[in-house]
Amino acid sequence: MENPTETPTTNPPATIRCNGWTPAKQSAFLRALASTHCVAQAARAAGMSRQSAYALRARLKGEPFDLAWHAALQCRFDALAEAAFERALNGVEVPHFYRGELVGTSRKFDERLTVALLAMRAQLAPRRMPHWHGASQYGPADFGPLVERVERGPETWDEEARQEMLARLDEEDDWDEDGINEDGLDGADEY
Numbered sequence: 001m002e003n004p005t006e007t008p009t010t011n012p013p014a015t016i017r018c019n020g021w022t023p024a025k026q027s028a029f030l031r032a033l034a035s036t037h038c039v040a041q042a043a044r045a046a047g048m049s050r051q052s053a054y055a056l057r058a059r060l061k062g063e064p065f066d067l068a069w070h071a072a073l074q075c076r077f078d079a080l081a082e083a084a085f086e087r088a089l090n091g092v093e094v095p096h097f098y099r100g101e102l103v104g105t106s107r108k109f110d111e112r113l114t115v116a117l118l119a120m121r122a123q124l125a126p127r128r129m130p131h132w133h134g135a136s137q138y139g140p141a142d143f144g145p146l147v148e149r150v151e152r153g154p155e156t157w158d159e160e161a162r163q164e165m166l167a168r169l170d171e172e173d174d175w176d177e178d179g180i181n182e183d184g185l186d187g188a189d190e191y
Helices: 024-034 039-045 052-059 065-088 111-123 143-151 159-171
Strands: 092-098 101-106
Touching: 024 039, 024 065, 024 143, 039 052, 052 065, 065 111, 065 143
Parallel strands: none
Antiparallel strands: 092 101
């Protein structure tokens, strides 16, 4: 670029974002977390430590990586809540043995687990962002789009907004500081 203040409209993500966490490692971690639901296993799959994963999440609280982490765990949480609901409705079959032989079964019902899980679900939900914030576009079910955003987008919502603003300014660069374009027309006359 000849002008140091110029910024291309599509910036590729930095190769290394923080403490070795490249976009590829972040997305590998998130995909592993969604399938294993274990932070330690997901970190190993990405070639990173569990502690560095938690540190990255803390640093990026509210950013795409954090939201994707939550969405990865939310997928499994929903399945767990469904299983608990199923057990509450239908109970669990309990075998009864006498002298080593199965003599019958009964159903055991325990709604306490279901009530506890459903109460926790509301507490664990991320807070809703204002409609103008970049995070408001994503919900707990948007794991795939969030991982894609982690891979290809800027690391933070602020950086994304800054890039969008610079792109808009770049489109309007034919206006001078006084709002007059190269033809001598006042920008206010446009509207």
